[in-house]
Amino acid sequence: MTDKERIELANILFPNIDKTRDYYEDKYPERDLPEGAMVTRYGPSPTGFVHLGNLLSAFADMMYAKQSNGSFFLRIEDTDQKRMVDGGIENIVSVLHDFDILPNEGYSFGGEYGPYRQSERTEIYQTYVKDLIVKGLAYPCFMTEEEIATIKEEQEINKTKIGIYGVYAQDRDLSLEEVKEHLNNKDEYVIRLKSPGNPKNEIEVVDCIKGKLKFPEHDVDTILLKKDGTPTYHFAHAIDDHLMHTTHVIRGDEWVSSLPLHIQLFEVLGFEPVKYAHIAPITIKDQETGNIRKISKRKDPWFGVKYYDENGIPIEALHLYLATITNTNFEEWYLSNSDKNISDFTFSFDKQAIGGTSFDEAKLVNLCKTYFSRKSGKEVYEETLKWAEKHDVEYSKLLKDNKEDMIEFLSIEKDGPRPRKDISKYSEVKEEFSYAIDSLFEKENYSKNESEKDYDIDLVLDYVNNYLKLDCDNETWFNGVREFATKNGYAASPKEYKNNPEDYKGHVGDICEAIRVMITGRLKSPDLFSIMKILGKDRIQERIDLYKNR
RNA sequence: GGCCUGUUGGUGAAGUGGCUUAACACACUGCCCUCUCAAGGCAGCAUUCACGGAUUCGAAUUCCGUACAGGCUACCA
Numbered sequence: 120m121t122d123k124e125r126i127e128l129a130n131i132l133f134p135n136i137d138k139t140r141d142y143y144e145d146k147y148p149e150r151d152l153p154e155g156a157m158v159t160r161y162g163p164s165p166t167g168f169v170h171l172g173n174l175l176s177a178f179a180d181m182m183y184a185k186q187s188n189g190s191f192f193l194r195i196e197d198t199d200q201k202r203m204v205d206g207g208i209e210n211i212v213s214v215l216h217d218f219d220i221l222p223n224e225g226y227s228f229g230g231e232y233g234p235y236r237q238s239e240r241t242e243i244y245q246t247y248v249k250d251l252i253v254k255g256l257a258y259p260c261f262m263t264e265e266e267i268a269t270i271k272e273e274q275e276i277n278k279t280k281i282g283i284y285g286v287y288a289q290d291r292d293l294s295l296e297e298v299k300e301h302l303n304n305k306d307e308y309v310i311r312l313k314s315p316g317n318p319k320n321e322i323e324v325v326d327c328i329k330g331k332l333k334f335p336e337h338d339v340d341t342i343l344l345k346k347d348g349t350p351t352y353h354f355a356h357a358i359d360d361h362l363m364h365t366t367h368v369i370r371g372d373e374w375v376s377s378l379p380l381h382i383q384l385f386e387v388l389g390f391e392p393v394k395y396a397h398i399a400p401i402t403i404k405d406q407e408t409g410n411i412r413k414i415s416k417r418k419d420p421w422f423g424v425k426y427y428d429e430n431g432i433p434i435e436a437l438h439l440y441l442a443t444i445t446n447t448n449f450e451e452w453y454l455s456n457s458d459k460n461i462s463d464f465t466f467s468f469d470k471q472a473i474g475g476t477s478f479d480e481a482k483l484v485n486l487c488k489t490y491f492s493r494k495s496g497k498e499v500y501e502e503t504l505k506w507a508e509k510h511d512v513e514y515s516k517l518l519k520d521n522k523e524d525m526i527e528f529l530s531i532e533k534d535g536p537r538p539r540k541d542i543s544k545y546s547e548v549k550e551e552f553s554y555a556i557d558s559l560f561e562k563e564n565y566s567k568n569e570s571e572k573d574y575d576i577d578l579v580l581d582y583v584n585n586y587l588k589l590d591c592d593n594e595t596w597f598n599g600v601r602e603f604a605t606k607n608g609y610a611a612s613p614k615e616y617k618n619n620p621e622d623y624k625g626h627v628g629d630i631c632e633a634i635r636v637m638i639t640g641r642l643k644s645p646d647l648f649s650i651m652k653i654l655g656k657d658r659i660q661e662r663i664d665l666y667k668n669r
Numbered sequence: 670g671g672c673c674u675g676u677u678g679g680u681g682a683a684g685u686g687g688c689u690u691a692a693c694a695c696a697c698u699g700c701c702c703u704c705u706c707a708a709g710g711c712a713g714c715a716u717u718c719a720c721g722g723a724u725u726c727g728a729a730u731u732c733c734g735u736a737c738a739g740g741c742u743a744c745c746a
Contacts (some may be wrong), residue, residue, distance in 0.1 A: 164745080164746050199746070202745065202746070267744095275670065280742080281742055282742070329675095332674080334672075335672075342743090342744055349744090351743090351744070351745085351746090352745075352746050353746095372674080372739085372740065374741085374746090376672070376742075397674095399675085447681080447682060447683070450694055450695090451694065473674085474674090474675050474676070477681065479681050479696090480680095481696055482680075482681060482694080485695055485696085486695090488707090492707090532707080535708095537707090537708045537709055538708075539706090539707050541707050600704075601704095626704085628703090629704085632705065634704095635704085635705065635706095641705090645706075646704095
């Protein structure tokens, strides 16, 4: 076809496209951002389903953009209406809010580079395709599904690469007359790229995470526009990320094999190439087969994002976990900087794992414990209350009624360099601190007491009534208990008792145990003295009564 | 079938030719501290980096082959 014929063809194919490339290039100018700023994007399809892997890449998008004073936007990739699920897009947006992974730009977040929904950008894609046709870099292809299927079969038998390329690209060089004839017959067509690649050439691509990657040059005449006029993912990616001035495409690993195509698309379109960072998928070792597999919705509760909310895993703790996956050196840094948080850390692509990352539940739990240990009693109280209001209304009322007490209990052994690490989820607070609220304690009482022993109530009463002092420090208090123990024939320390067990009835620890069981209903608890101090003498006596009448 | 990627303890992993008798963290086990627990301290937990070969004075690190795993090979993204 001559230049003139191609212009005619472009106008026949896209009579309604009256804008030019330049129009859009001017409309979406270079961003005014500081040197080194990264522009990233999260591009979900509208199925509405968000899983941990999606969250991980969105998290990375957000962190890299934030730390470089760039921009992170949300783009809805809804070029395929079949994937559309009712309420899907709203769900994506609300999940992003719930997980505090918020774009600063994009669909429902505003911004200058929209529309941020691909189904509203058809005109833009078609403008660029029209230009490609004028330049002879794309062409309408009228091949039917049957024809393509036949070719595929043949290729399978011949064990050659599958696809429409080279000799198989039958409509590559149709004359204008032939195209017109097809059009007159109302034959359906797609627009294909006239791929300039030669697979004998090797191209090298540098991935920010994976490093140097080598591929044969791409030579398949990939579909740019489907027969309904909407773009394929590949084409939309090239156009959008160019026009939206994305600097770094951070996406799942499954896209690396499309890299030669994407690079070629940018070249053909005359766009400045973007940088790619391909994230390894989150995997799990299957208990049954022992094989590594992707996390599955059905088998792994961790897959779905609802899990975290329902079980009371703090969002920030999940962020912590995502951060440890994102950069392998994050965890060590976080553990050795107890006064810092995620935003103080600088993420970098070369500290990102190349292979698949296996989901480690124990690690998440541990991270949660560390998270809680670094929060003050008041903070833990407030967050737990918020969670309970959503998931355990009854408990949330109790929390409100016992605010002061609760905060004090949650603050026990929180100061100092080694804060307690006993809670990993909001949902554990109720059980872990069941003795903190009188009404709860009265109800549950001693049902959870694992001890078979029958404690000497009179001895404890004697101690509480005649010896217990609460207006002193821990050491003074414990010396008092020791004294009391000695007076009653108990050893002052477990060691003494161990050396001469026949000389004593028991040791201080036994007395503490008796008190502990009576006032907390359990064998294990945080610092006894702190608990008694918060409870006060009257409530201690009430609980001993309760124990007596159990 | 073709193309691409990965493979270091129970787990996440550090490691980019000699400083590695393979870091660190989680888990587990034991001991210590201690009124219980949590925390903390100490110690143990891969004689070896999927396997085979090559290069080299020297390889977990480079190259080739094999196995295994994952991805792509759609008018899905």
